[in-house]
Amino acid sequence: MIKGTGVSGGIGIGTVRIVKEQRVVYERRRVRDTEKEIARLMEAVDGFVRATRELADKLESEAGTKEAEILRGHILILKDPVLTSEIEKLIRNGECAESAVEQICNMFISVFSARDDELTRQRAADMEDLKTRLIKHLLGMDELKLDDLPPDTILCAKEITPSMTAGMDKKNIAGFITEKGGETSHCAIIARACEIPAVLGAKGIMQLVHNGQSAVLDGHTGEIILSPDEKTMAVCREKKQHYDERNELLRNYRGKPSVSADGKKYAILCNVGNSNNLDKIAVGEGEGIGLFRTEFMFMDRKKSPTEDEQFEVYRSAALKMQDRTVVIRTLDIGGDKDVPYLEIKEEDNPFLGLRAVRYCMKNPDVLRVQLRAILRASAFGNIKILVPMIADLSELEFVKTMTKQIMSEFDAKGIAYKKDIRTGVMIETPSACLIADLLAERADFFSIGTNDLIQYTMAADRGNSDVSYLYSVFKPSVLRSIRHIIKSAKNAGIPVEMCGEAAADPRMTPLLISFGLDGFSVSPSSVLPIRKELSGYTKDSADKITETVMKMTSSDEIKAYLDSVVGI
Numbered sequence: 001m002i003k004g005t006g007v008s009g010g011i012g013i014g015t016v017r018i019v020k021e022q023r024v025v026y027e028r029r030r031v032r033d034t035e036k037e038i039a040r041l042m043e044a045v046d047g048f049v050r051a052t053r054e055l056a057d058k059l060e061s062e063a064g065t066k067e068a069e070i071l072r073g074h075i076l077i078l079k080d081p082v083l084t085s086e087i088e089k090l091i092r093n094g095e096c097a098e099s100a101v102e103q104i105c106n107m108f109i110s111v112f113s114a115r116d117d118e119l120t121r122q123r124a125a126d127m128e129d130l131k132t133r134l135i136k137h138l139l140g141m142d143e144l145k146l147d148d149l150p151p152d153t154i155l156c157a158k159e160i161t162p163s164m165t166a167g168m169d170k171k172n173i174a175g176f177i178t179e180k181g182g183e184t185s186h187c188a189i190i191a192r193a194c195e196i197p198a199v200l201g202a203k204g205i206m207q208l209v210h211n212g213q214s215a216v217l218d219g220h221t222g223e224i225i226l227s228p229d230e231k232t233m234a235v236c237r238e239k240k241q242h243y244d245e246r247n248e249l250l251r252n253y254r255g256k257p258s259v260s261a262d263g264k265k266y267a268i269l270c271n272v273g274n275s276n277n278l279d280k281i282a283v284g285e286g287e288g289i290g291l292f293r294t295e296f297m298f299m300d301r302k303k304s305p306t307e308d309e310q311f312e313v314y315r316s317a318a319l320k321m322q323d324r325t326v327v328i329r330t331l332d333i334g335g336d337k338d339v340p341y342l343e344i345k346e347e348d349n350p351f352l353g354l355r356a357v358r359y360c361m362k363n364p365d366v367l368r369v370q371l372r373a374i375l376r377a378s379a380f381g382n383i384k385i386l387v388p389m390i391a392d393l394s395e396l397e398f399v400k401t402m403t404k405q406i407m408s409e410f411d412a413k414g415i416a417y418k419k420d421i422r423t424g425v426m427i428e429t430p431s432a433c434l435i436a437d438l439l440a441e442r443a444d445f446f447s448i449g450t451n452d453l454i455q456y457t458m459a460a461d462r463g464n465s466d467v468s469y470l471y472s473v474f475k476p477s478v479l480r481s482i483r484h485i486i487k488s489a490k491n492a493g494i495p496v497e498m499c500g501e502a503a504a505d506p507r508m509t510p511l512l513i514s515f516g517l518d519g520f521s522v523s524p525s526s527v528l529p530i531r532k533e534l535s536g537y538t539k540d541s542a543d544k545i546t547e548t549v550m551k552m553t554s555s556d557e558i559k560a561y562l563d564s565v566v567g568i
């Protein structure tokens with residue numbers, strides 16, 4: 001079995017068709033009549049623009065406006081005066097148009113590819129696609145056409161570019177497999193919009209496949225099986241049928257509000273652990289971001305991201321979500337998340353040590369940079385601040401005081417920010433649960449982090465399998481804590497959401513409705529299942545289930561009961 005990144009759910013079963021980008025070969029010449037060469041370039045640009053508009057219109061009818069915008073974006077890039085004037089400059093120096101286009105595009109490609117963030121790297125792929133197509137127009141070559149595919153084709157390529165997807169015969173495509181690309185690549189966006197299962201970033205796949213080979217891919221797990229035997233195929237077919245039926249059912253909840261059977265409205269937001277998920281949420285069903293884990297920006301690098309770098313990421317999230325909520329969590333490092341360059345000293349009990357807000361209080365400059373970036377970005381959307389690992393009122397006060405100081409500095413300098421920005425608290429320690437009434441008087445909202453709340457309440461490491469029998473949200477102590485936290489928020493009149501994994505467990509839905517939770521923050525793939533679940537209960541029916549559950553004494557009993565009443 002081969003593994004890549006599953007970027008568009010579903011099981012694809014079919015026959016491999018390898019797509020090779022046609023090689024563009026040209027002779028590098030010196031030109032004398034440079035004006036004539038520039039005119040040739042302009043003619044190719046016009047051809048490119050016309051063809052791209054046609055492809056974009058086609059893509060719009062097949063996938064949607066946003067997807068077509070990707071291709072229209074290529075026209076904008078090409079019309080950028082910097083790009084065209086650089087190309088023209090080289091031609092005036094005697095380069096032929098093909099070589100000038102190649103050199104200038106390559107220059108941008110290497111700048112974009114060297115950047116840390118995935119979205120800018122994606123711009124390199126755009127530029128690569130544009131370069132190849134423009135040179136083809138100069139050479140009078142036809143574009144690659146994929147409009148005659150037999151049914152159940154699994155397209156396998158080094159990379160599938162937006163222009164390739166536009167001309168494709170999508171109804172006959174059972175899946176995409178590529179060597180390059182990931183969550184945010186255009187192929188992923190288009191695959192999701194067209195509901196085609198896709199596994200991207202499957203390194204080395206092109207050496208292993210051949211045309212006509214049978215293959216199966218799982219667009220969720222990223223698994224690829226080449227030439228499966230009959231037994232495996234039968235299992236995969238069953239999996240596909242199950243997936244398709246469930247998908248069909250969930251489809252009814254697309255674009256619908258998240259409401260219970262008696263009409264109470266809920267927010268279903270998404271958890272984001274890296275900027276790759278943003279596009280999925282922006283085009284998908286998530287009603288905003290309920291938890292933006294900012295740690296990813298600090299990991300896998302040699303020094304902390306600067307204020308400007310962080311600002312760009314937060315601003316881009318705010319702009320992508322438009323007026324939808326974006327809850328940005330301040331740095332939650334320490335515990336199992338080590339960032340070597342921050343030199344957190346070795347601790348005997350890292351989960352009980354200098355983690356999250358505790359680290360930030362000890363290293364206020366790190367927090368200051370982050371808060372400045374968040375506040376600046378707040379001028380561009382509906383951003384909220386969330387503070388993790390709170391155990392004491394002083395920690396919330398620390399963050400609020402620093403936020404106020406920065407706001408005064410910004411006021412003095414005329415820097416824009418959202419004046420009524422909300423600051424919320426993650427309730428994930430037993431202490432925070434016990435002082436929830438006091439925190440609720442001082443915080444603008446709560447977000448319950450069940451992943452940690454369970455571990456700290458049960459004193460059971462969330463990653464230690466030897467104590468996993470203790471690690472369950474269905475433990476009576478944990479359920480009572482959740483009930484108490486929600487009640488404290490309600491008493492104080494502040495909203496309360498849940499962003500731990502338990503929010504996505506359908507067995508928890510009736511309990512959370514009954515306790516009075518306002519919002520759920522889950523991974524993008526759990527939005528529709530939870531919306532469906534919510535629609536199945538009235539407050540009364542949820543109360544009845546909850547009453548029974550809260551009388552039970554063991555998590556096994558509770559789970560067995562909930563399994564019997566919740567139609568997963």
Ligand code: PEP
Binds near residue numbers: 450
């Ligand atoms: C949690 O603890 O529930 C949570 C959402 O935070 P993390 O998993 O990032 O610790």
Ligand code: MG
Binds near residue numbers: 388428449451452
């Ligand atoms: Mg946590």
